[in-house]
Amino acid sequence: MSDILLAGYEPFGEFERNPARQLAIRLDGDRIGDATVIGREFPVVFDRLRPELEAAVDEHDPEIVCGLGLAAGRNALSLERVGINLRDTGGIPDNDDREPVDQPAVHDGPNAYFTTLPVRSMKEAMLEAGVPTTLSTDAGTHACNNFLYLTRHLAETSDRAFRAGFVHVPFSHEQAAARDDGEPSLALEAMRDGLLAGLEEAVGTP
Amino acid sequence: MSDILLAGYEPFGEFERNPARQLAIRLDGDRIGDATVIGREFPVVFDRLRPELEAAVDEHDPEIVCGLGLAAGRNALSLERVGINLRDTGGIPDNDDREPVDQPAVHDGPNAYFTTLPVRSMKEAMLEAGVPTTLSTDAGTHACNNFLYLTRHLAETSDRAFRAGFVHVPFSHEQAAARDDGEPSLALEAMRDGLLAGLEEAVGTP
Amino acid sequence: MSDILLAGYEPFGEFERNPARQLAIRLDGDRIGDATVIGREFPVVFDRLRPELEAAVDEHDPEIVCGLGLAAGRNALSLERVGINLRDTGGIPDNDDREPVDQPAVHDGPNAYFTTLPVRSMKEAMLEAGVPTTLSTDAGTHACNNFLYLTRHLAETSDRAFRAGFVHVPFSHEQAAARDDGEPSLALEAMRDGLLAGLEEAVGTP
Amino acid sequence: MSDILLAGYEPFGEFERNPARQLAIRLDGDRIGDATVIGREFPVVFDRLRPELEAAVDEHDPEIVCGLGLAAGRNALSLERVGINLRDTGGIPDNDDREPVDQPAVHDGPNAYFTTLPVRSMKEAMLEAGVPTTLSTDAGTHACNNFLYLTRHLAETSDRAFRAGFVHVPFSHEQAAARDDGEPSLALEAMRDGLLAGLEEAVGTP
Numbered sequence: 001m002s003d004i005l006l007a008g009y010e011p012f013g014e015f016e017r018n019p020a021r022q023l024a025i026r027l028d029g030d031r032i033g034d035a036t037v038i039g040r041e042f043p044v045v046f047d048r049l050r051p052e053l054e055a056a057v058d059e060h061d062p063e064i065v066c067g068l069g070l071a072a073g074r075n076a077l078s079l080e081r082v083g084i085n086l087r088d089t090g091g092i093p094d095n096d097d098r099e100p101v102d103q104p105a106v107h108d109g110p111n112a113y114f115t116t117l118p119v120r121s122m123k124e125a126m127l128e129a130g131v132p133t134t135l136s137t138d139a140g141t142h143a144c145n146n147f148l149y150l151t152r153h154l155a156e157t158s159d160r161a162f163r164a165g166f167v168h169v170p171f172s173h174e175q176a177a178a179r180d181d182g183e184p185s186l187a188l189e190a191m192r193d194g195l196l197a198g199l200e201e202a203v204g205t206p
Numbered sequence: 207m208s209d210i211l212l213a214g215y216e217p218f219g220e221f222e223r224n225p226a227r228q229l230a231i232r233l234d235g236d237r238i239g240d241a242t243v244i245g246r247e248f249p250v251v252f253d254r255l256r257p258e259l260e261a262a263v264d265e266h267d268p269e270i271v272c273g274l275g276l277a278a279g280r281n282a283l284s285l286e287r288v289g290i291n292l293r294d295t296g297g298i299p300d301n302d303d304r305e306p307v308d309q310p311a312v313h314d315g316p317n318a319y320f321t322t323l324p325v326r327s328m329k330e331a332m333l334e335a336g337v338p339t340t341l342s343t344d345a346g347t348h349a350c351n352n353f354l355y356l357t358r359h360l361a362e363t364s365d366r367a368f369r370a371g372f373v374h375v376p377f378s379h380e381q382a383a384a385r386d387d388g389e390p391s392l393a394l395e396a397m398r399d400g401l402l403a404g405l406e407e408a409v410g411t412p
Numbered sequence: 413m414s415d416i417l418l419a420g421y422e423p424f425g426e427f428e429r430n431p432a433r434q435l436a437i438r439l440d441g442d443r444i445g446d447a448t449v450i451g452r453e454f455p456v457v458f459d460r461l462r463p464e465l466e467a468a469v470d471e472h473d474p475e476i477v478c479g480l481g482l483a484a485g486r487n488a489l490s491l492e493r494v495g496i497n498l499r500d501t502g503g504i505p506d507n508d509d510r511e512p513v514d515q516p517a518v519h520d521g522p523n524a525y526f527t528t529l530p531v532r533s534m535k536e537a538m539l540e541a542g543v544p545t546t547l548s549t550d551a552g553t554h555a556c557n558n559f560l561y562l563t564r565h566l567a568e569t570s571d572r573a574f575r576a577g578f579v580h581v582p583f584s585h586e587q588a589a590a591r592d593d594g595e596p597s598l599a600l601e602a603m604r605d606g607l608l609a610g611l612e613e614a615v616g617t618p
Numbered sequence: 619m620s621d622i623l624l625a626g627y628e629p630f631g632e633f634e635r636n637p638a639r640q641l642a643i644r645l646d647g648d649r650i651g652d653a654t655v656i657g658r659e660f661p662v663v664f665d666r667l668r669p670e671l672e673a674a675v676d677e678h679d680p681e682i683v684c685g686l687g688l689a690a691g692r693n694a695l696s697l698e699r700v701g702i703n704l705r706d707t708g709g710i711p712d713n714d715d716r717e718p719v720d721q722p723a724v725h726d727g728p729n730a731y732f733t734t735l736p737v738r739s740m741k742e743a744m745l746e747a748g749v750p751t752t753l754s755t756d757a758g759t760h761a762c763n764n765f766l767y768l769t770r771h772l773a774e775t776s777d778r779a780f781r782a783g784f785v786h787v788p789f790s791h792e793q794a795a796a797r798d799d800g801e802p803s804l805a806l807e808a809m810r811d812g813l814l815a816g817l818e819e820a821v822g823t824p
Contacts, residue, residue, distance in 0.1 A: 075382070075388060075389060075390040075391070076382070076388065081704070082702050082704070082729070082730070084700050084730060084732075084755065086699070086700070086732070086755070088753075102738065110728060110729060110730075111700070111728060111729060111730040111731060111732055112700070112702060112728075112729040112730035113729060114702075114704070114729060120720065126383075127383045127384070127386055128383075129383075130379055130380040130383050130384075131379060131383055132379055132382040132383050132389075132391055133383065134388060135706075136756075137702065137704070137756055137757075137758065137759055137763075138754075138755055138756035139755075140755065141755055145755075173336055173337060173338055173392065173393065173396045174336040176281070176282070176338040177332075177333045177334075177335075177336050177337055177338050177339065178333070178336075180333055182281060182282065182340060183281060183338075184281040184390035184391075185281070185338055185390075185392075186379065186391075186393070187379065187392070187393030187395065187396050189393065189395070190379050190393050287498070288496050288498070288523070288524070290494050290524060290526075290549065292493070292494070292526070292549070308532065316522060316523060316524075317494070317522060317523060317524040317525060317526055318494065318496060318522075318523040318524030319523060320496075320498070320523055326514065342550075343496065343498070343550055343551075343552065343553055343557075344548075344549055344550035345549075346549065347549055351549075487794070487800060487801060487802040487803070488794070488800065538795075539795045539796070539798055540795075541795075542791055542792040542795050542796075543791060543795055544791055544794040544795050544801075544803055545795065546800060585748055585749060585750055585804065585805065585808050586748040588693070588694070588750040589744075589745045589746075589747075589748050589749055589750050589751065590745070590748075592745055594693060594694065594752060595693060595750075596693040596802035596803075597693070597750055597802075597804075598791065598803075598805070599791065599804070599805030599807065599808050601805065601807070602791045602805050
């Protein structure tokens with residue numbers, strides 16, 4: 001039996017809601033094949049991510065760790081392919097008011113880690129489920145990139161064998177409607193369906 | 207008792223599906239306050255629109271005529287405010303292979319008609335329902351603009367007293383997923399909810 | 413001998429510079445065929461536009477009146493095809509702090525006026541000159557639409573025989589660089605070249 | 619005395635012109651501080667890039683190697699921060715009809731290299747020069763990313779001490795006008811000015 005740790009970021013910056021968090025909580029407890037989803041909210045705080053990640057991995061010993069974060073302005077679920085060893089908050093502080101600029105995520109860490117989720121076949125499964133999905137090589141330089149880099153670093157440097165990835169999610173329809181700003185969005189339900197289809201593919205592709 | 211004629215355009219050009227048509231058919235028969243939705247598919251053919259409109263109006267004597275058409279690339283339901291007396295297909299022929307360029311919709315017709323639906327309060331109701339919606343002053347110069355102009359012209363020049371409007375709809379999620387082209391979309395279900403909320407507002411605001 | 417009144421809007425709202433004004437002033441005095449450009453700054457004030465327009469038209473008796481206004485976010489010079497009888501400032505007051513919402517530009521005026529400039533051949537000439545240019549049917553509902561509607565109304569209701577149009581201009585490169593916000597822009601020099609090519613076409617196509 | 623190798627990619631795919639190549643050729647021979655620009659066209663061919671790069675580096679012993687490539691749809695010069703060890707042509711073959719999918723640029727190479735140009739201060743200098751410029755963490759997975767990764771790999775694995783970077787350039791105005799497709803663009807002259815300002819900053823910031 002294996003678990004999928006689905007880590008959704010909390011609200012931050014100008015965003016009072018975060019569909020990433022909503023999705024993690026909504027999928028918590030769902031079964032995907034033999035696996036159970038452990039949906040958890042994670043803080044948008046650079047200094048707290050690593051200890052909270054390590055604690056969650058120690059507690060659940062997941063087979064897969066998948067982060068979820070909001071990417072304002074995107075049209076589709078974005079399967080991130082690479083996390084880089086760079087923190088640059090670009091004017092948006094984390095929730096502990098830290099604003100690292102051009103700092104590494106891990107001192108003396110490698111420049112980048114690729115995701116170990118089968119993102120290409122996941123994308124196909126998610127499109128098949130009718131959910132707009134794309135591969136991305138731009139996880140940015142904020143908390144989302146940080147999550148992907150750190151989880152992969154943890155996997156490489158600990159004796160835990162989990163696979164790791166990150167999915168950027170657009171605004172939800174409700175959120176876009178409340179903002180009334182003309183930005184693209186996806187239905188929360190569709191994002192849920194897409195994640196389920198993608199994770200099912202990941203679970204079945206060891 | 208009154209009816210709402212909801213006219214969704216059929217597929218055209220490169221688009222094998224048209225969420226406009228899907229929505230018209232899906233809402234057919236729905237009750238909105240005292241009104242019943244008559245959902246009908248309409249042809250993307252300049253020469254056939256007017257007779258089909260007149261026939262449908264004669265048959266159903268609707269209180270409201272609302273057209274639905276696809277606007278590739280938009281993020282939100284767009285409540286069109288104005289239809290202009292101009293046909294310019296811009297390289298996309300109608301389904302009868304006609305490509306009018308800079309022709310009027312109605313010879314000697316006025317330059318434009320404003321919608322007679324209460325689009326501002328409809329927008330608020332639709333946003334309230336959690337559905338991304340915007341007011342638009344650009345119905346284009348193809349079949350959609352033609353629908354708005356002609357229905358308003360019909361209302362002004364006949365003894366029928368119906369109100370008329372047009373809603374541009376984005377790609378559906380399924381359609382965007384199948385195209386795999388990175389374009390924005392809305393869930394068909396959300397578009398349905400938005401239309402219902404908007405039409406309810408319109409019915410209640412005589 | 414004939415004149416072209418080129419009316420560029422002043423800065424407004426969040427925009428401390430306005431390339432529309434810069435272009436009007438830069439082209440002031442240029443010869444285009446037999447015509448001379450009269451480049452003037454115009455106020456972004458609904459109540460002052462009509463008297464200032466009438467005064468300028470009385471003074472110069474132009475053959476062509478062409479307005480210029482900023483359209484943030486556009487990629488190309490936009491030749492507007494239609495002005496509508498609607499003012500809706502959408503949260504951006506004019507420079508006299510007026511914010512009309514859903515008011516007509518002219519009470520009992522027609523719903524819309526089409527431009528009387530030969531915008532299709534102007535577009536071709538401007539593209540030929542290497543300047544990104546598009547036809548637009550969305551002049552908005554703010555001061556720019558108001559300019560096009562009012563100049564056309566003036567032409568139709570006075571004994572002046574001038575032709576009238578409006579060109580929306582993107583940010584200039586300098587402006588986009590200073591804003592550092594990732595928005596599209598055109599070189600001011602290219603906008604100048606495009607306007608000259610377009611106006612030359614207009615002058616030669618009576 | 620030192621040289622700057624400015625390597626602009628040739629036309630490829632659907633693009634008959636490439637402003638990257640035009641800029642490299644236009645700047646060839648320009649002096650920047652003590653350095654001279656060696657502007658060269660490079661082939662969009664995965665298998666030929668490395669030998670041609672090595673030959674050019676051997677011939678010119680440059681202090682800086684800077685690649686230039688077209689990024690359709692971008693609004694600004696993009697200073698790429700990172701090249702990743704991944705080739706994925708996404709349906710656009712190189713000019714030798716190769717379409718690698720999910721292949722490494724260098725077998726057993728590190729996952730990524732960061733640019734060694736001072737991109738942050740270069741960006742400031744380029745904005746100061748009035749040219750829209752942005753930092754980017756998405757060089758893609760095609761020839762452009764390949765250039766950045768390979769030049770950095772060459773610098774790390776040879777005894778040459780050059781610094782390396784890559785700048786994505788938008789369509790030129792002329793190109794966007796010829797395409798007539800509504801896409802953003804920059805004036806070639808502005809791109810030239812921006813590159814000169816950026817390279818001057820790079821030369822002066824050892």
